[in-house]
Amino acid sequence: MLDYIYKHYESIPSTNDEAKQLINDYCPEGTVLYTDEQTDGKGRSGRSWKSNKGESIATSLVLYPTLPQEAIPNITLVAALSVRSAIKRFSGLDCVIKWPNDIVCNNKKLCGILTERIIVDGKNAVIVGIGVNVKNTHFPEGLEDIATSVLKEVLAEKDEMNAVLKDESDKNYNNDVVDKLEGDATTELMYLIWDRFNEYYDIFIKTGNMAGLVDEYNNNLINIGRVVKADDVMGEIKGVALGIDDEGALCISTMDGRKCVSAGEVSVRGLYGYI
Numbered sequence: 001m002l003d004y005i006y007k008h009y010e011s012i013p014s015t016n017d018e019a020k021q022l023i024n025d026y027c028p029e030g031t032v033l034y035t036d037e038q039t040d041g042k043g044r045s046g047r048s049w050k051s052n053k054g055e056s057i058a059t060s061l062v063l064y065p066t067l068p069q070e071a072i073p074n075i076t077l078v079a080a081l082s083v084r085s086a087i088k089r090f091s092g093l094d095c096v097i098k099w100p101n102d103i104v105c106n107n108k109k110l111c112g113i114l115t116e117r118i119i120v121d122g123k124n125a126v127i128v129g130i131g132v133n134v135k136n137t138h139f140p141e142g143l144e145d146i147a148t149s150v151l152k153e154v155l156a157e158k159d160e161m162n163a164v165l166k167d168e169s170d171k172n173y174n175n176d177v178v179d180k181l182e183g184d185a186t187t188e189l190m191y192l193i194w195d196r197f198n199e200y201y202d203i204f205i206k207t208g209n210m211a212g213l214v215d216e217y218n219n220n221l222i223n224i225g226r227v228v229k230a231d232d233v234m235g236e237i238k239g240v241a242l243g244i245d246d247e248g249a250l251c252i253s254t255m256d257g258r259k260c261v262s263a264g265e266v267s268v269r270g271l272y273g274y275i
Contacts, residue, residue, distance in 0.1 A: 002030040002063075002198050009033065011053070013040035015060035016116060016129040023118065023125045027062055034059040034190055038131070055149075057132040057190045061197070064125055071208055072126060073262060074248035076101045076115040078204050079128050081213060082197035083111050084220055087132075089196075090189050091177050093153050096222040099241070099250045103132075104222055106156070108148035130193065134186045150189070151181050211246040218243040228252060230261045237261065 005028060012018050015033045017040075022031060038058035065072065080097045087095050087103065087110075095105045103111035114129040133149035158174040180188065203212040210217065218224060223241040230237040230252065239254035249260035 001202055004030045004032050004194060004198075007031060007033045009035040011035060011037040011039065014038060015058050016114060016127050019060045019062050019127045019129075020116075020118060023062060023120055023127075029062060029064045031062040032059060032194055033061075034187075054186065055133070055135045057130065057134055057186050057193070059130050059190050059193075061128040061130075061194065062125065063128065064123060065205070066124075067205075067208060070247070070262070072117055072124075073100075073115065074204070074210055075126060075128060075201075076113050077210060077217060077244070077248050078200045078213065079113045079115070079130060079197060081200050081217055081220070083113070083130060083132065083193055085196045085200075086189060086192040087111075087150060090180070090185075090192055091150050091154055092174075093150065093157070095220075097217065097220050099221060099223050099244065100248075105148055105153045108146055110148045110150060110153070128197075132186075132189065132193070134189060135181060150185075151178075154178060154181065209246050210244060210248045214244060214246055223250065 007022075009015075009018070012035050015035055015038060019027075019031070019033055022033070035058050037053040038056075063075070065075070077100055080101060080103060083103050084095050084097055087093055093105055095103050095110070098104050098109070101113040101115075102109050111130065111132045113131075116127045116129070118125050118127070133147065135151045136147075136149035137152060139147045154174055154177050158178065161174065200213060204210065206212070221241075221243055224243050226241055228239065228241045228250075230250070237252055237254060237259055239252040239259070242251040242253055242258070244250055245260060247260075247262075249262050251258055251260040
């Protein structure tokens with residue numbers, strides 16, 4: 001199990017970039033960085049991921065795994081399981097995973113995960129960066145239809161319950177969650193995410209692959225049974241997603257048979273939208 005050392009920042013450009021600097025200067029495995037405000041965060045493929053002060057989780061973990069190179073991209077999948085589980089425990093929201101690195105609620109993204117590998121003095125280091133929209137109520141132009149937050153989804157459930165129950169007193173279980181979100185929710189949820197990661201990562205390290213987590217992952221995978229497109233190095237793959245295998249690869253049923261693609265090689269999207 002990891003022994004965490006937490007480092008807090010009021011504002012930095014990127015927790016992943018700061019983690020790289022700490023690794024270069026040396027920091028122990030289990031170092032967790034988190035910030036109140038991230039001004040220049042990055043997602044996969046260099047996409048921007050900013051977090052306004054107090055609204056979002058922006059955090060990174062430093063690891064020095066002794067794993068085969070092909071297994072390292074699966075740390076992203078472990079992190080996705082951890083975030084989904086933590087959000088469920090914290091808020092009751094039943095989110096799902098879009099392979100390999102997005103957490104989705106009601107077909108909208110509320111979390112992104114970026115795992116980066118660097119080599120320092122011949123030693124593998126891995127940075128697990130996690131960004132979660134927690135209290136966000138507004139999003140930049142172009143993201144309104146694909147982005148959401150824990151608070152927005154909890155309030156939507158609350159409104160739906162009140163409408164169905166005709167509850168003019170406004171009393172339902174979501175009130176407790178809303179109260180938490182009005183407090184120091186981002187820090188509380190961040191701690192819960194890394195607690196869950198510790199448990200899942202321990203299972204992953206013991207097997208060296210996703211064998212001990214594959215069932216739970218597939219049970220929460222939104223891609224299963226959907227038509228997807230994977231832009232592989234060998235060309236475009238279209239078919240129906242079947243789920244991941246023990247190596248963390250997404251297996252797709254195509255006209256040419258079953259094909260599996262690695263999280264480190266491709267990104268997968270639906271043919272008809274974000275999912």
